[in-house]
Amino acid sequence: MYLSRALLNPISRAVRADIADIEGLHRTIMRAFPDGAGPHPRRAHGVLFRVDEAVLRGRFVLLVQSATRPDFTRLPEDYFLDIQEDLGLTEPSPIENPAIREVGSERARIRAGDFFRFSLRASPTRRIDTKSGDDGKRRNGRRVELRDDASRLDWLRRKAMAGGFELCGAEDGAGVGGVSAVEEPKLTGRGSGASEQRQQLTLAPVLFEGRLRVTDADRFREALAAGVGPAKAYGFGLLSIAPEQG
The missing domain is CATH 3.30.70.1200 (Crispr-associated protein; domain 1)
Known part of the structure; x- marks a missing residue:
């Protein structure tokens, strides 16, 4: 890697x-x-x-x-x-x-219980319109952005649980501030495909920064490699980590 x-x-x-x-x-x-x-x-x-x-x-x-x-x-x-x-x-x-x-050798040394500072630009979304259609088949629906910090942080906590880590904040007794979620200006462009079929894209970035603890080293390495959340082709999902000093 x-x-x-x-x-x-x-x-x-x-x-x-x-x-x-x-x-x-x-x-x-x-x-x-x-x-x-x-x-x-x-x-x-x-x-x-x-x-x-x-x-x-x-x-x-x-x-x-x-x-x-x-x-x-x-x-x-x-x-x-x-x-x-x-x-x-x-x-x-x-x-x-x-x-x-x-960085492969560095990541091979990660163990459960390790703490890291992290930074993640993500596109927190949820799917709507996923109910079955008249043919009985379930639709993929469409993604809509999450507009408040509480929903965004809940989204990240779910991703963390699946990715072998947990978010650390003041509530864990560690004496650090909570994870921040900063809304950034929307990004635009056109999707891939033939020029006449390319649709306008508008994505809503949120920059998450804070502290995490590894709970499952193998799943955490997988999350680092695969990225977190949707829109990875457009600059989202890269989970940057740095070991805590001291």
């Missing part, structure tokens, strides 16, 4: 276009992986990604997790910031940009 971090070039026309179109960003990132991976290349290569906007001068930080080592030279030439020439860069920066590291 690989984890990549890259500072995107904020003046790149390709970067600006992708930031404004979630489907375009997906297509660009998948260019870093070998072709011929079948009908579901993102799943085949185990790709999850997220773009965070850094506080400093509105920079964009791309995180990519993948089972296949990416080749970022296949992306547009000016897609990544040249950190050697950017004299105004005062935030911690990688030695290389993009920086790629293997």
Whole structure:
């Protein structure tokens, strides 16, 4: 498993276009992986990604997790910031940009009872209109966003239970604040498929941050690899973790 971090070039026309179109960003990132991976290349290569906007001068930080080592030279030439020439860069920066590291051995050492700080951009939703139709078949229904913090946190708790971890907050006696759920601006783009069939997409991101405890190490590793929640092709579901210090 690989984890990549890259500072995107904020003046790149390709970067600006992708930031404004979630489907375009997906297509660009998948260019870093070998072709011929079948009908579901993102799943085949185990790709999850997220773009965070850094506080400093509105920079964009791309995180990519993948089972296949990416080749970022296949992306547009000016897609990544040249950190050697950017004299105004005062935030911690990688030695290389993009920086790629293997994280499989780290995750193999995770055990039940371990605590981590985490960050997750997700699309908390619920399905409606799933009742059976006139033909007696149950419909898939459609997803609608959850609009209040209580519902969103309940959604995340259910995902945590299935994913081998639990959320930690002040109520557990650990002396830390609860998990935060910050609503972010909606993201737009067009879905995949033929141009005449591509529908407008609007997704409602929520950034969850806080502290978790591993309850089942194997299921937790599976959740890390597979991602959490829907819309993984559009920059959602990557569960970032960092071990607690001290």
